[in-house]
Amino acid sequence: MGWTEKRLLAYHDTFNPSNIESMQSIVSLGVSAAKILMEDISQEYRRKRREETDVARSRIDTYIRSSLRTAFAQKMEQADSSRRSSKNQSTPTPVLAILAKDIGDLASKEKALFSPILKKWHPLAAGVAVATLHSCYGNELKQFISGVTGLTPDTVQVLKAADKLEKALVHIAVEDSVDSDDGGKSLIREMPPYEAESAIANLVKTWIKTRVDRLKESFDRNLQQEVWNPRANRESCAPSAIEVLRIIDETLDAFFQLPIAVHPALLPDLMIGLDRSLQHYISKAKSGCGTRNTFIPALPALTRCEVGSKLWKKKEKSQPLQKRRSQVRSMNRDDSLGFPQLCVRMNTLHHIRTEVDNLEKKIKTCLRNVESAQADISNGLEIKFEISLAACQEGIQQLCEATAYKVIFHDLSHVLWDGLYVGETASSRMDPLLKELDPILKMISTTVHDRVRNRVITALMKASFDGFLLVLLAGGPSRSFSCQDSQIIEDDFRSLKALYLADGDGLPEELVEKASAQVTNVLPLFRTDSESLVQQFKHMIAEAYGSAAKSRYPLPPTSGHWSPTEANTILRVLCYRNDEAAARFLKKTYNLPKKL
Structure with missing residues (x-):
């Protein structure tokens, strides 16, 4: 009995293809001995057992599990020895990767050589064998994973080998259990998944998070050093953006070079991280630049015109204008939010948009090279x-x-807000503004990318039209107009439009006409006599307020959307009308002051 048991509890050491024929008789001997021992157990003990024990099956189960645990331990030692002997190689194979292959070979040998013999006494002999191997390898893998801190080639190699081994073992177990009562469920329960793919995915996600966190730090460092110099490169875009895109490109290369088979599944995680990082850069690139509303001046309170000479007002304004002009120009030379620098920021965002398209194409190409x-x-x-x-x-x-709007209302405020039509209308016309706008348009043409250029010029045109209307309708008490001034105003506006048309080389005429529609609609009010304007105003107020307007005329709110059919617009034309009829109406109706 002892001799038989010793050989069967480690049958991998006892039998091989040359003596396998003797195995069946020795197993029969071992099973018979076990049955005899079982029969010696007292009848009383046997009565207490809930069910009859299948002695043969139980014994074979013990032989299989014992022998395979012994064989596994031997394979483990061999794999460790193999690893040590390959240390001098440039890329030695990890122990668990070697072991996975050896265990796969062991399982195949078990199925082909031993299971057909043992199946006579145990219908699930192969299944028990692979379940045992699965458990042994799983214990080693669990220890390995607990010590993993990052995605290394060794880690991926081990996890891929483990996944391959598990699939092979499960396949044998399922195949062996086809005809069993429970379809092999009990065996499969003995084989909890290694979840190697999940472990790889988690490691890749950690890799992605680490990379993305580094990206944001790198982006912030690059932005802190950025000066938005238009002469930094041929594209007139920020060097920091070029560096940012290079880092993203390298990150994508590194991702697709990872030795994994789940690139498509994990790509969305990387895309989200890169997308948000790039958005972070874009947000920083435009932060602090303001919006159109940042630069539009607050509207002054309504006043009525002081009828008479305005020459003293022009003289009063002329002195501080020179000082302001020099301040604006000196500020723009080294200001990171100066006009040239803002142009670079626009180019930068356009460059990013273009390169993002190229990155998307690159990703698709890389994915096509991944079979899965x-x-x-x-x-x-x-x-x-x-x-x-x-x-x-x-x-x-x-x-x-x-x-x-910064150019029109800030940089050029000395010729627009502080200069245009201040004092005598005829002597403070549009020419200084046109003269200052011309080099700005040339700078846009030479600095801004051609795909963005017209958008900037269109915005500048709209801003200058808005500025022109604000001067006419909310320019403060330093301005006043007579009906005779309307021709000057209309001529000036034609000159402003002509600047953007540039004799056919500028913006499309249709675009200019559309943008100028609001001004064009309002200008006829300036040649309409005051009495007619007063009547129009009264009619609009009566329509808007009904009976509430009979005793007094409510002050219409300022909408900012100037129109000849809007009461506030007509009221403002009257406020800047230099004649007695308008001044008398405003004094009587609203008691508006002459000065702020």
Whole structure:
């Protein structure tokens, strides 16, 4: 009995293809001995057992599990020895990767050589064998995973080997259990999944998070050093953006070089991280630049015109204008939010938008080289930098408007807000503004990318038209107009429009006409006599307020949307009308002061 047991409890050491024929008789001997021992057990003990024990099956189960545990331990030692002997190689194979292959071979040998013999006494002999091997390897793998801190080639190699081994073992177990009562469920329960793919996925997610966190830190460092110099490169875009895109490109290369088979499944995680990082850069690139509303001046309180000479007002204004002009120009030379720098910011966002398209194409190409991705591509895997693309579009629009309104209401305020039509209308006309706008348009043409250029010029045109209307309707008590001034105003506006048309080389005429429609509609009010304007105003107020307007005329609110059919617009024309009829109506109706 002892001799038989010793050989069967480690039958891998006892039997091989040359003596396998003797195994059946020795197993029969071992099983018979076990049955005899069982029969010696007292009848009383046997009565207490809930069910009859299948002695043969139980014994074979013990032989299989014992022998395979012994064989596993031997394979473990061999794998460790093999690893040590390969240390001098440039890329020695990890122990558990070697072991996985050896265990796979051991399982195949078990199924082919021993299981057919043992199946006579145990119908699930092969299943028990692979379940035992699965458990032994699983214990080693669990210890390995608990010590893993990052995604290394060794880690991936081990996990891929483990996944391959598990699939092979489960396949044998399922195949061996086809005819069993429970379909092999009891065996499969003995084989909790290694979840190697899940472990790889988690490690890749950690890798992605680490990379993305580093990206944001790098982006912030680059932005802190950025001066938005228009002469930094041929594209007149920020060097920091070029560096940012290079880092993203390298990150994508590194991702697709990871030795994993789940690129398509984990790509969305990486895309989200890169997309948000790029959005972070875009947001920083336009932060502090303001919007159109940042630069539009607050409207002064309504006043009535002081009828008479205005020459003293022009003289009073002329002295501080020179000082302001020099301040604006000196500020723009080294200001990171100066006009040239804002142009660079626009170019930068356009460059990012263009390069993002190229990155998306690159990702699709990389995915096509991954076999497992073919289905994902055909199933519409989203490969888009949606957030950053939208941020670019929005950012370019914001920068175009902010730049335009900054130029008109801040940089050129000395010739527009502080100069145009101040004092005598005829002696403070549009020419200084046109003269200052001309080099700005030339700078846009030479600095801003041609795909963005017209958007900036269009925004500048709209800003100058808005500025022109604000001067006419909310320019403060230093301005006043007579009906005779209307021709000057109309001629000046034609000159302003002509600047943007540039004799056919500028913006499309249709675009200019559309943008100028509001001004064009309002200008006829300036040649309408005051009595007619007063009557129009009264009629509009009566329509708007009904019976409430009989005793007194409510002051219409300022909407900012100037129109000849809007009461507030007509009221403002009257406020700046230099004649007795308008002044008398405003004094009587609203008691408006002559000065602020």
